[in-house]
Amino acid sequence: MKLFQLNSTTDQLIERCREFDRKAQHELYNRFSGKFLAVCIRYVKNKEEAEEVLMNGFIKVFNKIEEFEGGGSFEGWMRKIMVNESLNHLRYRKNLFIEKEDEEWAEPHHAPMESKETTSALLQMIQELPIGYRTVFNLFAIEGYGHREIGDMLGIDEKTSRSQLSRARKILQERVTESKYLYKP
Amino acid sequence: MKEQNPIDQYFREQLQDAEVKPSADLWSKMEPRMEDRQTSRRGWFIGIAASIAFAFTITAWMYDNYQIQPGNDGIVTDPTEIVVPPVIDNDEPVKEDTTQELENTIDPSTIANETERQVAPSSRGPRVVGHDAGQSARQQNALNSDGENRTYAMSENQNTDGDNLNSQSASTENQNNSTVESTRPDFEVKIDPYEYLAARNAERAAAQTQEEENERVGLDQYALGQIDNLVSGKELEAPKKENIRWPEMSINLSPIIQKFSPLLDNTTTQQ
Known part of the structure; x- marks a missing residue:
């Protein structure tokens, strides 16, 4: 039974979740909670807050699962919900406000990355970015949204989004090169 | 452009499939906040079942109350x-x-x-x-x-x-x-109709009471009889309510009453 459940495909899991099968919901949670907490925590620094966002996201997934049409990737659909939840959290709890920047930021040339940082170190670097840079960088670089979409989502200019991204990249580049010379146990 | 940027690429590769373990009790915290649509369905089911049972009991009660008095097969005994x-x-x-x-x-x-x-x-x-x-x-x-x-x-x-x-x-x-x-x-x-009828009715009544007493059978015996019928391929008979000898049962409440009454008695007498 256990084996069968472990082997059951995501499609089967989705079908069972559509019937509000509590076991299936738990399994879906077990399968994806780690991944999506990593998403939430990139936007929401505090782990407890990120967990709350994750929780709200999962509840939304379970309740709106009927709206999911089989066409696209289920994981992508869930990820979108998680990202939206994170942005909502930032908007309403953290007063996410990105200052409008008219100044065109010249994109510097970035050398190819050679360092082998641990995932948690990279995560920490992102979390240490200012809230605006962090959000835009997450959305653009990792989630893969375009500047126009990001502008719509955050209520900012496309130009502002671009400059925020460039600043974020610059800071991250510095951090990564710094860490190369730091002592690592 | 984003594909070309090495920083974006690096971070995406590293963080796309990153996992952060949530705290163990998160699911249990989440469960009560989830909509329990299954139990709501079950609630419907329970409601329907309860109403059916209620209707059934009412019908049974009315059937018991309004049934024609048995014992004379519905024959009117007034000789006129x-x-x-x-x-x-x-x-x-x-x-x-x-x-x-x-x-x-x-x-x-x-x-x-x-x-x-x-x-x-x-x-x-x-x-x-x-x-x-x-x-x-x-x-x-x-x-x-x-x-x-x-x-x-x-x-x-x-x-x-x-x-x-x-x-x-x-x-x-x-x-x-x-x-x-x-x-x-x-x-x-x-x-002579009076003599005849009186005698006949008396006979009939006597026979009926006799029959009733004879026919009154315990449920176990009835069941055995039905099994015999079943085996021999005869039709099954439904028992009439008055033909069943119900097991005699009584509950002795006095120990329970006594258990509780002394306290009251003591207090009252002491006072």
Whole structure:
């Protein structure tokens, strides 16, 4: 039974979740909670807050699962919900406000990355970015949204989004090169 | 452009499939906040089942209360209401025999004489005899069928009475008399509706009570009987409620009462 459940495909899991099968919901949670907490925590620094966002996201997934049409990737659909939840959290709890920047930021040339940082170190670097840079960088670089979409989502200019991204990249580049010379146990 | 940027690429590769373990109790925190649509469905189901059960109990209760009283198979026992039908039923076979016999053997006048003679000691007029004995219904019957010449035994009697009373003369033969007397008791017993009905009803009632007592069977015996029926391929019988000997059961509440009452008693007496 256990084996069968472990082997059951995501499609089967989705079908069972559509019937509000509590076991299936738990399994879906077990399968994806780690991944999506990593998403939430990139936007929401505090782990407890990120967990709350994750929780709200999962509840939304379970309740709106009927709206999911089989066409696209289920994981992508869930990820979108998680990202939206994170942005909502930032908007309403953290007063996410990105200052409008008219100044065109010249994109510097970035050398190819050679360092082998641990995932948690990279995560920490992102979390240490200012809230605006962090959000835009997450959305653009990792989630893969375009500047126009990001502008719509955050209520900012496309130009502002671009400059925020460039600043974020610059800071991250510095951090990564710094860490190369730091002592690592 | 974003594909070309090495920082973006680096971070995406590293963080796309990163996992951060959530705290262990997160699911248990989340569960109560989730919409429980399954239990709401179950709630519906329970509600429907409860209403069906409620309707069923009401029907059963009403069925018990409004059922026709058992014990007489629905036969009305008031004799005035059944005077006519049972007499016709029972006399029809008798009628032919007796009338034939009477026509063959007895002169009507002798019968009239007989009745007169019998009634005389009680100092009642012979005319009274005709109307007596609660035979008015029979009388009517007789009158109706008079013209057909196919008369009931009783009507024969009646008519002859009348004839003889009018003529006021009778010649009797001892032989005839004796035959009349021999035939007479049968005749009277069969005709008299009150005696007959009373006896019959009493018999019936007695038989019924007997039957009821005999038929009252424990459920276990009933079940065994049904199994026999089933095995031998006969039809199964549904038991009537009154035919089942219900197990006798009683609950002795006194220990429970005693358990609680001393406390009260003590307090009251102490005070």
